[in-house]
Amino acid sequence: xxxxxxxxxxxxxxxxxxxxxxxxxxxxxxxxxxxxxxxxxxxxxxxxxxxxxxxxxxxxxxxxxxxxxxxxxxxxxxxxxxxxxxxxxxxxxxxxxxxxxxxxxxxxxxxxxxxxxxxxxxxxxxxxxxxxxxxxxxxxxxxxxxxxxxxxxxxxxxxxxxxxxxxxxxxxxxxxxxxxxxxxxxxxxxxxxxxxxxxxxxxxxxxxxxxxxxxxxxxxxxxxxxxxxxxxxxxxxxxxxxxxxxxxxxxxxxxxxxxxxxxxxxxxxxxxxxxxxxxxxxxxxxxxxxxxxxxxxxxxxxxxxxxxxxxxxxxxxxxxx
Numbered sequence: 217x218x219x220x221x222x223x224x225x226x227x228x229x230x231x232x233x234x235x236x237x238x239x240x241x242x243x244x245x246x247x248x249x250x251x252x253x254x255x256x257x258x259x260x261x262x263x264x265x266x267x268x269x270x271x272x273x274x275x276x277x278x279x280x281x282x283x284x285x286x287x288x289x290x291x292x293x294x295x296x297x298x299x300x301x302x303x304x305x306x307x308x309x310x311x312x313x314x315x316x317x318x319x320x321x322x323x324x325x326x327x328x329x330x331x332x333x334x335x336x337x338x339x340x341x342x343x344x345x346x347x348x349x350x351x352x353x354x355x356x357x358x359x360x361x362x363x364x365x366x367x368x369x370x371x372x373x374x375x376x377x378x379x380x381x382x383x384x385x386x387x388x389x390x391x392x393x394x395x396x397x398x399x400x401x402x403x404x405x406x407x408x409x410x411x412x413x414x415x416x417x418x419x420x421x422x423x424x425x426x427x428x429x430x431x432x433x434x435x436x437x438x439x440x441x442x443x444x445x446x447x448x449x450x451x452x453x454x455x456x457x458x459x460x461x462x463x464x465x466x467x468x469x470x471x472x473x474x475x476x477x478x479x480x481x482x483x484x485x486x487x488x489x490x491x492x493x494x495x496x497x498x499x500x501x502x503x504x505x506x507x508x509x510x511x512x513x514x515x516x517x518x519x520x521x522x523x524x525x526x527x528x529x530x531x532x533x534x535x536x537x
Contacts, residue, residue, distance in 0.1 A: 248344025458505025
C-alpha cells in the first residue's frame with residue numbers, strides 16, 4: 217500500500233478549516249510485505265521477492281519502482297479495476313497518530329499467486345497480514361502446506377481480523393513454522409494476558425514455535441519445550457512504525473545464514489531472536505518504517521548490547537499436555 221503522511225500538525229481543523237503541514241506531506245511505500253522485504257535487502261540479502269496485490273495505476277507503479285530501487289524484486293498481482301490501497305497518517309503534536317485507511321487491492325491477493333511463487337522454492341516465506349487478506353486467509357492451510365512440501369520455512373505475522381474471528385489462523389497453526397504476534401494479538405486469540413501462559417495456549421491450539429513481542433518489554437518465545445524470555449535492546453525511541461516488521465526481518469536474516477532454517481537448534485533460534493530484537497530496536501531510532509534497519513546499525517547494536525541482553529534472558533522448561 218501507499219502511506220500518505222503528515223506529522224507535527226498543530227491541530228486537526230474543524231469542518232471548513234485549513235492547516236498547513238509544517239514538515240510537508242510525504243508519500244511512502246507501506247505494508248508488512250514491503251517493509252520486511254526492504255529491511256531484508258538493507259540487511260544484505262540479495263534475492264528478496266515481494267508479493268502483494270496492487271492496482272494498475274500510478275501508485276501501483278510507484279510501489280514497484282520503490283521496491284526495485286531498494287534491491288527487492290517486485291512480483292505483484294495487478295488488478296485493472298481496483299485501485300492500489302492508500303493509508304493517510306496524521307500526527308498532531310503531542311498526540312498519537314490517526315489513520316485513515318482503505319480496503320482496496322491490498323486485501324485481494326489470491327492464494328494462486330502465492331503458490332505460483334512457492335514453486336520457485338524460496339528458503340523462507342513471510343506472510344505479514346494474516347487477518348486482512350480476503351482470499352488468502354481462507355486458504356491459509358493450503359498455502360502453508362504447499363510451502364512445507366517445498367521445504368520452505370514459514371514465518372507468519374498476524375493483524376486483528378476485520379471480523380473478530382481467528383478461525384482462519386487456528387485452522388492453519390499446525391502448518392506454521394514460526395508464529396509472531398504482539399501481546400494484544402495473543403490476548404485476542406487466547407484471552408490470556410500473561411505471555412508465558414499465552415505461548416503455551418497457542419501450542420495447545422497447534423502452533424509450533426511462537427514468539428510474542430511486547431515492544432520495550434522484550435519478548436517471550438516457545439520452541440520445543442523451552443520458554444525463552446528476552447529483554448529488549450535499550451535505544452532512544454523516535455518512531456515505532458515498522459518495529460514488528462523489522463523484528464521479523466532480523467529473524468529471517470539470521471535464519472538464512474543456516475543450512476536448514478527450519479532445523480535451527482535452540483541456541484541458533486535464540487540468536488535469531490537476538491538479531492530480530494536488534495533490528496526492531498534499530499528501526500525505532502528514526503522516523504519511517506525502514507529508514508534505520510541497516511546492516512551496520514543492527515551489527516553495532518549487537519556488538520554493544522547482545523552480551524547484556526543474553527545475560528538477562530531466561531530459559532525454562534515447560535511440560536505441555
